[in-house]
Amino acid sequence: MYPIHNYSEPRKFLVPEFIIGNDCYEMVDIYVETFLGRRVMIVTDPGVIEAGWADEVIKRLKIAGVEYTIFSDLTPNPKDYEVMKGVEIFNSEGCDMIIAVGGGSPMDCAKGIGISSTNMMHVLEFEGVDQVPQPAPPLICIPTTAGTAADISQFAIITDSDRKVKIAIVSKTVIPDISLISAKTTTTMSDELTAATGIDALVHAFEAYVSNASSPITDLNAIRAIDLVFKNLLKAIENPLDLTYRNNMMLASTLAGMAFSNASLGIVHAMAHSLGGFMDLPHGECNALLLENAVEFNYESSAEKYNIIGRTIGIRSEKNDEIKHELIDRIRDLRKSVGITQRLSDMGVKKDDIGKLAGFAIEDPCVVTNPVMPEISDLEKIYEKTL
Amino acid sequence: MKKHSDTKSVDELRNKIIGLGDKSARKSYYPQLQARINELEIAKKKAEESENRFKILLNSTSDGIFIYYSENGKLYLANETACRMTGYCHGDIENLSISDIHPLTYREKILKDFEIMKNGELRLLRNVPVKKHDGTIIYCEINASSLKMDDQDFIILAYRDVTEIRESELRQREIEKKLNEAQKLESIGIMAGGVAHDFNNILSVIMGLTEILLQQNSRDEKISPKLKKIFEASTRARDLIKQLMTISYHGNDEKKPSHLISVINESVAMMRATTPSSIKIINENPLCHDLVMADETQINQILINLFNNSVYAMPDRKGEIKIAYSNEYIDESSLKYYPLLMKGQYFTIEFSDNGTGIKQEIIDRVFDPFYTTKPKGEGTGLGLSIIHGIIKKHDGNISVESEAGKGTKFIIHLPIYEGEYMETKSDSTQINKGQGRIMVVDDEETLAEVNGEMLKLLDYDVTVITSSTDALNAFKEKPENFDLIITDMTMPELNGLDLAREILGIRPEIPVILCTGFSDQITKESAMTVGVREFLNKPVTLKNLAATVEHILSSE
Ligand SMILES: [Fe+2]
Numbered sequence: 001m002y003p004i005h006n007y008s009e010p011r012k013f014l015v016p017e018f019i020i021g022n023d024c025y026e027m028v029d030i031y032v033e034t035f036l037g038r039r040v041m042i043v044t045d046p047g048v049i050e051a052g053w054a055d056e057v058i059k060r061l062k063i064a065g066v067e068y069t070i071f072s073d074l075t076p077n078p079k080d081y082e083v084m085k086g087v088e089i090f091n092s093e094g095c096d097m098i099i100a101v102g103g104g105s106p107m108d109c110a111k112g113i114g115i116s117s118t119n120m121m122h123v124l125e126f127e128g129v130d131q132v133p134q135p136a137p138p139l140i141c142i143p144t145t146a147g148t149a150a151d152i153s154q155f156a157i158i159t160d161s162d163r164k165v166k167i168a169i170v171s172k173t174v175i176p177d178i179s180l181i182s183a184k185t186t187t188t189m190s191d192e193l194t195a196a197t198g199i200d201a202l203v204h205a206f207e208a209y210v211s212n213a214s215s216p217i218t219d220l221n222a223i224r225a226i227d228l229v230f231k232n233l234l235k236a237i238e239n240p241l242d243l244t245y246r247n248n249m250m251l252a253s254t255l256a257g258m259a260f261s262n263a264s265l266g267i268v269h270a271m272a273h274s275l276g277g278f279m280d281l282p283h284g285e286c287n288a289l290l291l292e293n294a295v296e297f298n299y300e301s302s303a304e305k306y307n308i309i310g311r312t313i314g315i316r317s318e319k320n321d322e323i324k325h326e327l328i329d330r331i332r333d334l335r336k337s338v339g340i341t342q343r344l345s346d347m348g349v350k351k352d353d354i355g356k357l358a359g360f361a362i363e364d365p366c367v368v369t370n371p372v373m374p375e376i377s378d379l380e381k382i383y384e385k386t387l
Numbered sequence: 388m389k390k391h392s393d394t395k396s397v398d399e400l401r402n403k404i405i406g407l408g409d410k411s412a413r414k415s416y417y418p419q420l421q422a423r424i425n426e427l428e429i430a431k432k433k434a435e436e437s438e439n440r441f442k443i444l445l446n447s448t449s450d451g452i453f454i455y456y457s458e459n460g461k462l463y464l465a466n467e468t469a470c471r472m473t474g475y476c477h478g479d480i481e482n483l484s485i486s487d488i489h490p491l492t493y494r495e496k497i498l499k500d501f502e503i504m505k506n507g508e509l510r511l512l513r514n515v516p517v518k519k520h521d522g523t524i525i526y527c528e529i530n531a532s533s534l535k536m537d538d539q540d541f542i543i544l545a546y547r548d549v550t551e552i553r554e555s556e557l558r559q560r561e562i563e564k565k566l567n568e569a570q571k572l573e574s575i576g577i578m579a580g581g582v583a584h585d586f587n588n589i590l591s592v593i594m595g596l597t598e599i600l601l602q603q604n605s606r607d608e609k610i611s612p613k614l615k616k617i618f619e620a621s622t623r624a625r626d627l628i629k630q631l632m633t634i635s636y637h638g639n640d641e642k643k644p645s646h647l648i649s650v651i652n653e654s655v656a657m658m659r660a661t662t663p664s665s666i667k668i669i670n671e672n673p674l675c676h677d678l679v680m681a682d683e684t685q686i687n688q689i690l691i692n693l694f695n696n697s698v699y700a701m702p703d704r705k706g707e708i709k710i711a712y713s714n715e716y717i718d719e720s721s722l723k724y725y726p727l728l729m730k731g732q733y734f735t736i737e738f739s740d741n742g743t744g745i746k747q748e749i750i751d752r753v754f755d756p757f758y759t760t761k762p763k764g765e766g767t768g769l770g771l772s773i774i775h776g777i778i779k780k781h782d783g784n785i786s787v788e789s790e791a792g793k794g795t796k797f798i799i800h801l802p803i804y805e806g807e808y809m810e811t812k813s814d815s816t817q818i819n820k821g822q823g824r825i826m827v828v829d830d831e832e833t834l835a836e837v838n839g840e841m842l843k844l845l846d847y848d849v850t851v852i853t854s855s856t857d858a859l860n861a862f863k864e865k866p867e868n869f870d871l872i873i874t875d876m877t878m879p880e881l882n883g884l885d886l887a888r889e890i891l892g893i894r895p896e897i898p899v900i901l902c903t904g905f906s907d908q909i910t911k912e913s914a915m916t917v918g919v920r921e922f923l924n925k926p927v928t929l930k931n932l933a934a935t936v937e938h939i940l941s942s943e
Contacts, residue, residue, distance in 0.1 A: 012406035129403035130410035170404060172413070213405040264404045368397045369404060 011215040014154055014172065015258050018179035020250070022243065025142045025180045028057055028099065029064035035138035035177065037097035039067040041090050043110035046072055048102040051188040053144050057101055069093045071113075077276045077283065078105045079161045083112035083123040090117050097138040100176075103197065104148030104157075104283065107141050111156040111174040114139050124160055127167040129365070132174070141176040144185040146236075146249040147197025147284065149204060149257025151179035159277050166277035168365050183243055183250035191237045194249075195338035196284025198233040201225060201253040202334075203287040206295070207266040208259035209309065210302040211369040215263060222259035223312055228252035230313045230330070234337050267374055268294045270364035271382065274357045281347050288340045292328045293382045299324045301372035345387045354383045451527070451546035453485060456539065460484045460498070463541060472527075472548055474520035485544070490518045504531040504542060514553060517546065525550045562726045568751065583628045584904050588834060590628065591926030594621045595837030598929045602844055625926060641682050642781075644804045647734060648677040648712060654690035655710065662698060662708075669709040676714050677734050680804045685777045692770040693738050693797060700742025700795065711737040715800065725784050725800065732803040733783075739796035745789040753787060818933045820846045823940045824868060827851045828858040828886065829875040829902070838873065838902075841929050842936070855881035859889050866894050871940060873900045873923070884917055891918040898939045902927060 019027065032040060040061060044054045049072055061068050071089055074082040090098070090113055100110035112123040114136030119126075126132050141151035150156070156169040189197070205225035208218055229252045236245035271294075272286035299306050303320050310323045313330055317323045335341075349357070358379040361367070367374065402408055445452060451469035455462045465480045473480065473488050485501065486494040493516050500512055512529040519525060527546040534541040597618045604610045655670050662668065697708050713735045715721075717728050745753060754775040778785045783801040825847050829835035832853050839851035850869070852858040855878045862869065872890055876883035887899040898920040911922060921935055 010407070012411075014406060129400070130408055135414075135416065172406075172411070213401055215405075262405065264401075365400060365404060368400045373397065 005216050005219075011217070011262075013215070013217050013258075013262050014175065015152060015261070016175045016177070016179055018152065018181055018254070020181040020254065022182050022184045022247075024182045025053075025056060025185065026060060028140060028142065028180060029060040029066070031138075031140050031178050031180075032061065032064060032066050032097065032099075035097050035140075037066055037138065039069065039093060039095045041086070041093070041095040041098050041110075041113070042068055042070045042101060043074075043086065043098055043106050043113065044070065044072050044101040045074060045103075045106050048072075048106065048144050051144065053142070053185050053188070054101050057099055057142065069095055072106075074105060074109050076105050077157075077159050077166065077280055078109040078112070079159045080112075080122070080124050081161055083109055083116060083158060086110075086113040087116045087123075095137075097140070098136075099140045099142065100151075101142045101144065103143065103145035103193075104150045107143065107148070107150035107176075108156045108158060110139060110141070111136070111150070111176075112158050112169070115169070115171075115173055123158055123169075124167060126169045126171070127160075129170040130172075132169070132171040135173045139176045141179040142185065143179065143181060143250075143253075145189060145193065145197040146183065146186045146246070146253040147200040147204075149201070149253050149260070151176060151181060152254055152257030153261035155261065157273065157276075159280075164278050165360055166273040166364075168273070170365070181250060181254060183246040186246050186250060187241050187243070189240070191240070191339060193284075194237050194240070195233070195340055196282060196288065197253070198229060198236065198249055198284075198338065199288040199291070199335060199340065200284040201249070201256045202229040202233075202331075203268050203291050204256035204260040204265065205229065205252070206291065206309070207268055207366075207370075208256065208263040210298060210305050210371045211260075211263040211266060212371055213263045213369045214259075214305075218259040218263035221255040222263070223308065225252040225256035225259065226309055227312050228255070230334060233334065237338055264369040265366040266294065266298065266370035267361070267367060267379065267382070270361045270366040270370070271357070271379060273364050273366070274361040275344075275349070278353070278357055278360060279347075279349065281349075285340055285342075285347070286344075288335050289342075289344055289386050290382065292331050292335075293385045295328055295331065296324065297374070297378060297382055298371050299327075305371075343387060344383070349383075349387060351384070351387065354380050354387075357383055448545075449547075450530075451548070453488075453544045453546065454534070454541050455485045455544070457533065457542050458540065460486060460501075469546065472519075472525070472546060473517065485542075488517055490516050490524060501531070501542065501544075504533070514549065526553050558723055562723065564751070565726055568754070571755070587625075587628050587904065587926055588831060590621055590625055592833045592837055594618065594625065594926060594928070595834075595841060597621060599837075599840050599844060641684065642680050643683075644678055644806060644808050645681045645683050645686070646677050646808065647679050647681060647686060647736075647801070648672060648675075650681070650683050650686050651690055651710065651736070654687045658690065658694045662694065663704040665705050666698065666701060667707045669707065671709075671711045673712055675712055675734070676732065676803050677712065678804045678808055679734050679781070679801045680806075681781055681801065682777075685780075689774045689777055689799075692774050696770060697738075697740035697742055697795070700740060700744070702743070706741050708738075708740045711739075713737070714803070717800070725786075727779075728784050728800060729782070729802070733800040734803055736799040736801070737796060738799070739794060741794035744791040744793050744795050745787070746791050747789075750787060750789055754785075818845075818930055819937050820933075821937050821940055822846065822848075823870040823936075824848045825850070825871045825873060825936070826858060826862065826869045827873050828853075828855055828878070828883075830854065830878040831875070834875070838927060838932070841927075841932055842873075844929070845933050845936070847936070855879075855883070855886045859886060862890050863893065866897075869897065871898050871900065871936065873902065873936075876901055876903045884914060884919070887914075887919050888917050900935060900939065 042054060042057060048054055054070065058068060069089060071086045073085060086109060098110045098114055100107040115126055115132045116123045118134050118136055119132065143151045154170055154172055154175050156174045157166050158169065159166050186194070202225075205222040208214060209222035209226070214222070228248050232245045232248040232252065236242070236249050239245055268287055268290045271290050272283055275281045275286045276283050295306065306327060307320070307323050310317070310327045315323055315326045315330070317326055358376050361379050362374070362376045403411060446467040448466065449468060451472040452466040453462060453469055454464040462481055462483050462485060470477055470480055475483070486498055489497050497515065514526050515529050516524050517527050526549050528549050530545040530547070532543050534543050597614055601611065601614045601618060604614065652670065652672070655668065659668055694708070715733045715735045717725060717730055717733055719730065722728065722730065754771050775785060778799060778801070781801050783799060785797060785799045787795065787797050789795040825842055827835055827839045827842065827849060829838065830853055835851050835853050839849045842849045850861070852861060855874070858874070859881065862872070872887070874883040874886050881889070883901050887901065890897060890899060895918065899918065900921045900923055901914055901919045902923045902925055904925040914922070920939055923931065923935055
């Protein structure tokens with residue numbers, strides 16, 4: 001049931017300190033005091049404020065008598081200028097720590113603000129791996145979605161608004177100092193958001209599992225996350241206030257985060273980043289649409305692992321071809337059952353865009369950990385099939 | 388473009404992603420923190436050292452440094468010298484404003500000056516009075532500059548104590564004034580003396596001829612009284628000339644070691660007789676050294692003049708005149724006050740009265756000749772300048788202190804004579820005739836004739852010659868024909884002294900009398916070494932001539 005690993009290659013496993021459990025966000029003031037925060041910048045977005053999760057944090061800060069500044073002037077797929085605006089406010093308000101409350105966008109934005117402020121550099125200068133010289137101010141993440149796992153990962157994805165490209169900042173310095181993970185915060189998500197983020201978690205687990213940088217530890221997390229998503233995502237949507245499914249989805253997201261943060265991703269994310277950067281399309285949906293064709297492309301190179309995934313989700317076939325098709329069918333069924341039914345063309349992607357999108361995707365660092373190194377034409381074909 | 392096609396770069400990137408790149412190694416920020424702390428420690432130490440150096444520098448200067456806030460004048464910092472200078476201690480001084488260390492009356496002005504300095508123009512303030520903690524005033528030179536520290540404007544002031552320099556400058560000015568005064572008096576004296584010399588010669592002729600006429604017409608009731616009046620008037624004129632000549636420093640005098648207290652006592656006794664009895668005269672007679680090389684007549688003259696002045700200063704003839712004596716050693720430090728004196732032991736006379744005093748604005752002029760406050764006809768204005776001249780001739784000093792309405796005090800310093808006191812006999816006053824062959828030499832014909840006539844009157848055998856070369860030739864021809872030579876000093880070609888030298892070269896034992904006028908720069912000592920036997924002061928009187936000639940010829 002377990003793949004054979006080459007232990008001669010030494011591996012590292014990097015996760016932040018995190019607390020997982022309902023209501024744990026109420027401990028936020030303890031950590032603000034521990035990190036000697038005097039003036040906190042709360043990075044969030046209007047939706048989260050509306051859902052009341054920012055207020056939960058402010059309530060605790062008020063009790064602790066800590067001053068705060070709210071920064072919510074940001075959009076999905078956070079842009080470089082939004083980050084720099086946050087840096088300006090962080091500096092001018094004399095803030096000394098950051099609390100990110102929300103999904104991937106506020107958390108990635110908060111990471112960018114932190115490193116840009118201490119290093120006095122533009123956020124785009126950190127593009128690449130290990131390009132951040134100095135650590136950021138203390139960062140507390142309180143995720144309100146189950147999927148992005150920015151509260152776990154050493155990734156921060158920021159859109160370069162000039163080049164219309166998402167850049168990846170990979171560094172230990174963007175790992176939060178503490179994450180307070182409570183599934184209760186995900187009960188306010190819409191069905192669409194639950195679906196999109198849930199599929200994002202599934203893709204994280206899929207890509208980390210078959211990544212050429214996977215390790216026994218990342219495999220354990222990834223395979224368990226795939227299992228949890230298949231068993232709980234639809235039920236979470238059907239019973240949005242049932243904390244059982246929400247907790248399982250949050251666990252799936254966290255495990256998938258631990259996996260992809262250390263094993264990285266593959267062509268689905270490379271291509272989704274390209275779509276997000278170039279056309280500002282939602283990350284979860286793009287992932288959801290691309291996964292099936294990516295599995296088809298990758299299957300040959302990592303059949304053994306895909307077969308284990310298949311067995312994990314209850315596929316009984318023995319032949320590779322059958323397993324592959326059943327696996328793709330199960331993914332398609334899940335996607336459609338949670339309501340993601342459109343195609344890329346429905347989201348405005350034209351055939352003419354494909355060359356450009358593939359060009360950006362082939363340069364994405366996620367490509368290098370894909371089980372097989374694709375040609376640019378391979379990526380073009382996958383885009384075409386997904387149109 | 389396919390960036391990731393190169394296997395090597397793909398492997399590298401993958402390695403980095405899975406956290407095995409060089410830069411992925413977990414960083415401990417402790418060393419960085421430690422280094423930063425060390426940096427701060429070093430910076431702190433340097434700051435302390437720098438502050439120490441600044442303190443040492445600040446406190447080593449002899450100037451008082453004050454730093455104050457330019458906006459409100461409050462002191463920010465003062466150095467040790469500033470504290471010592473003003474007598475405040477640290478802690479107290481920082482509570483003051485800059486104007487507090489100046490006298491009340493000066494504050495407004497100094498604040499105005501500082502206001503100008505604030506505008507950046509560097510300025511030096513001179514002789515600014517500074518009020519010390521104990522209230523005493525010192526004078527400072529102030530140098531200012533401005534300074535910006537921590538966004539605050541400051542003014543740095545360097546105070547230099549110039550109190551002593553200022554005093555010595557004032558003293559120096561006083562000394563210069565005194566020297567100028569002395570110089571002025573000297574030149575006036577020379578001028579007066581010059582006039583007196585010529586006048587003296589004229590007077591000699593008048594008096595000589597009058598005396599001769601008097602002798603020849605002593606029984607003529609008609610002419611004799613008139614001649615006597617001419618002689619009396621001439622005598623008064625001669626006395627005035629004598630006084631004029633006393634003003635100058637080169638006049639002849641009869642100095643000898645004298646005990647001045649007894650000399651002054653005699654004068655005082657004389658003045659007592661003529662001073663109204665309502666004026667009290669206190670003459671203290673303490674035990675002190677009073678032996679001074681002095682011309683007693685001139686000392687007497689001083690007393691008479693001082694008495695006259697004091698009595699005049701008591702319009703209601705009531706008051707007190709006090710004469711006191713003491714000894715004073717004039718050393719280096721007291722020379723400041725008496726720049727004309729030499730170091731040494733002095734006999735000091737203080738002559739004071741409680742009369743009307745002298746107004747401050749004219750006190751500098753009282754020794755000027757012909758300067759007088761008396762109405763016309765009551766005084767010549769020569770009194771005090773004569774005193775000044777006499778004292779000058781005695782190598783002494785006279786100074787005056789006076790306050791209008793309270794009285795006047797003259798302080799006279801005369802150098803103590805270190806030699807021995809000698810008794811001298813007073814000359815007889817009788818005119819005696821005698822016998823002898825006398826050669827009279829004077830280039831001024833009338834004078835020569837007058838002297839010749841006087842000697843003839845005394846029955847001497849006289850040869851009058853009006854040229855010194857003729858005289859020498861006459862003597863060379865028959866040296867044995869003369870018993871005595873009387874020659875004038877100042878003559879063309881061969882002066883009196885040279886003639887005496889030539890004559891004495893031929894006949895060393897022959898007596899020579901030298902007649903000297905006021906301007907003759909000759910000391911008795913140098914004339915004596917040539918062999919001159921005696922001196923006669925011009926104008927030569929019959930009495931004097933008779934006594935001198937008789938004395939010399941009788942001792943032959
Ligand atoms: Fe993702």
